Amino acid sequence: MAILKTEGLTYTYSAGTPFEKTAVDHVDLCIEENRMIGVIGHTGSGKSTLMQHFNGLLQPTSGTVLLENQDIWADKSKLREVRFKVGLVFQYPEYQLFEETVAKDIAFGCKNMGLSDDEIKTRVFETAQMLGMDRELLNRSPFALSGGQKRRAAIAGVMAMRPKVLILDEPCAGLDPKGRNLMLNQIRDYQKKTQSTVLLVSHSMEDVAEFTEQLLVMSRAKLFCFEETYKVFRRADELKQLGLRVPQIASVMTELRKKGYDLPEDLYTVEKAKEAVLTLLRKGAASC
């Protein structure tokens, strides 16, 4: 079932002035439930602007946004509910923490939803656990946390609302490799557990290759494509034109295939490449 749809979604800044700029140009999308989707595009491609349309922070200049088949702008008084169903975590979310304790900050969204105290408590604990946060942390001031912990607290604040769609704008920005890995694995676990749709905006092709099923590619305000990740990486040359690249391994494997070696397509993680190359080597050895 499509959870989020857009039809002819267009957004123009400063319309009618000499500074007019179209940030999102007639985007048609159909996003399904229970998916892990990557969102890529060069800076200025419109991906962040597009994300802010999904939770009603921005209103389209023309076109519609449909959540569960309802136009989110049909009734402006219901916009807040849209934001509870489509959670958006901005870049560097740790800069938005404000409450006295971590638990209270995580509970902020839930409180705005009008949930009961018990329900809120349960959700705060569950969400903190999903992100590997100790119970002890919950009673501390958010300002007494390390950078990585602050980020988890901020993301937990949105996850606790149990949105049907969770959008994360570069959740790994500034994290070291171990931190990135941990974060992405926790996000993947979250997605599997809640069966929600997660949209992961990222600049890292390697991250997106390993963790996503579908890729949404934006370029110059237009939707370039929205299909399975492996299909997108087959279009390496086109991606290059857009200023994007493919994972290192994918590049190398594609070159080898071009030179005539019998390697399957869609090798864009080290695991897959290793298996394929080993298989080929054994075949070669066997035929000697």
Added chain:
Amino acid sequence: MIYFMETIVKAEHLIFRYPADTEENQNQVPNEPILKDISLEIKKGSFTAVLGHNGSGKSTFAKHINAILLPESGKMFVEGLDTSDEANLFDIRQKAGMVFQNPDNQIVATIVEEDVAFAPENLGVPPEEIRQRVDSALKDVNMYEYRNHAPTQLSGGQKQRVAIAGVIAMRPDCIILDEPTAMLDPQGRQEVMQTIQKLNQEQGITIILITHYMEEAALADRIVVIDDGNIVLDDAPKKVFSQVDKMKELGLDVPQVTELAWELRKAGYPVSAEIITEDECLNALEALL
């Protein structure tokens, strides 16, 4: 990549711990030093990358070089000047400039060229010379056409280049960059790395780059890996990256191609340990198959 034998930065048995209750101290075992015993010598004209996961002590180490922090015990020397001697502070900071992670929080003035002029103004350089230095610094980082722009109109990569220009205007011998690209997009990262390489290669400025991105560390002559307050690896990039299991243990990454080569080596095939680029990997695989 010419090495002068002269040492520009010398660290001797640095030990340091942050006061309790600061953000940097959150993950540490209470009162355990974040720098446990760091000794290092950096040669003039070299490009050294200091690698380590968050909390390893790499940024703390960087802040000792130009005396933002002073060691609990041990010494730090910049061109022979002891950082713990207050009288040396001015000279040390002029010789060893520093660029920080957040592009915005380094820019002081409302116009680009005014910001680049900030350091020479502080040094009491005569106005005509300030003009020359500002212009040449901006040209070095390719931002001369933006000299009258407001910093808020610039992208992250452009702001960082302005920050670098602001440091070059001091005519330092060494530039320390503390995770300068952590907050930038890929394009910004590329702009900054190209600028750094150019300064090192064309002007012989010593570069000390603190980072956790291995593609950046791969561009250096030498990689020093800090873990848990100690130096655990210190060698050329190829040699460092080839120790894939050690790198993973340290919470760091290696290029995908290096990892593939390592996996194949583990399976018994003769693949070089020193592959870090796509082309090297391609050639090695072709040779195998």
Added chain:
Amino acid sequence: MLKDITLGQYFPIDSVLHRLDPRFKIVYTMIFIIMLFSGSRFWTLIIGAVFVIMAQLLSKVPLKMSWKSIKPILPVLLFTAVLNLAFIDSGEILWQWKIFRITEGGVNTSIFMICRIVLLIIGSSLLTYTTSPILLTDAIESLMSPLKKVRFPVHEMAMMMSIALRFIPTLLEETDKIMSAQKARGAMLDNGKLMERVKAMIPILIPLFVSAFRRAEELATAMECRCYRGGDGRTRLRQLKASRNDYLGLVICLLFLALCIALNILLS
């Protein structure tokens, strides 16, 4: 978008007025203000108006901008007019209803007050339209430098002003981001009763303050790393140099002022 608030209203074009030394422009503005308040005769205003028209032409700033500077104070003007009409009782009575009366004196004073305020606003706006905030700060620093002798922290104040100017757009941008992030968690910033709206500011203000402190600390460190140690021994890239035009302008202003004062003395 909060970003659209333009501060200082600097209008960057090239004109005679734009090119004058900012310190002199500040002095001209002060002379102009003295001129406007130097007497209560309409002649003062007429001379003031001539001055403003001349300045406006020299500045090449479009009249639309001057209107923009008047708009926000229209309520004040109205209020002044009403006050004067209601309470000044002198001269011929022009209109009366029960105990309310409007006199000729009242009308004269009202018009006088309004004209004076309008001229004041247009004249001083020309200062900010033709001088960039950074030049204004430099000029103020330079004009106040004699105060250094009495240990007044002139340099520190100027540095604070210029850093504040530099960070206002950045902080506005951050406020925007924080508001979006809290709205995304269901914060109600646009509606609700007054008390609710005030409480709703907490999730915005606290992160903003924390962030501002953090920025200040990082900026201070960065400044120290670039050898900043206060105002002693600092040179400047940009030197303010007075030219012939500046002195000429000063003479013209003083002439205008003299004329005003003379007329006031002669006509009273």
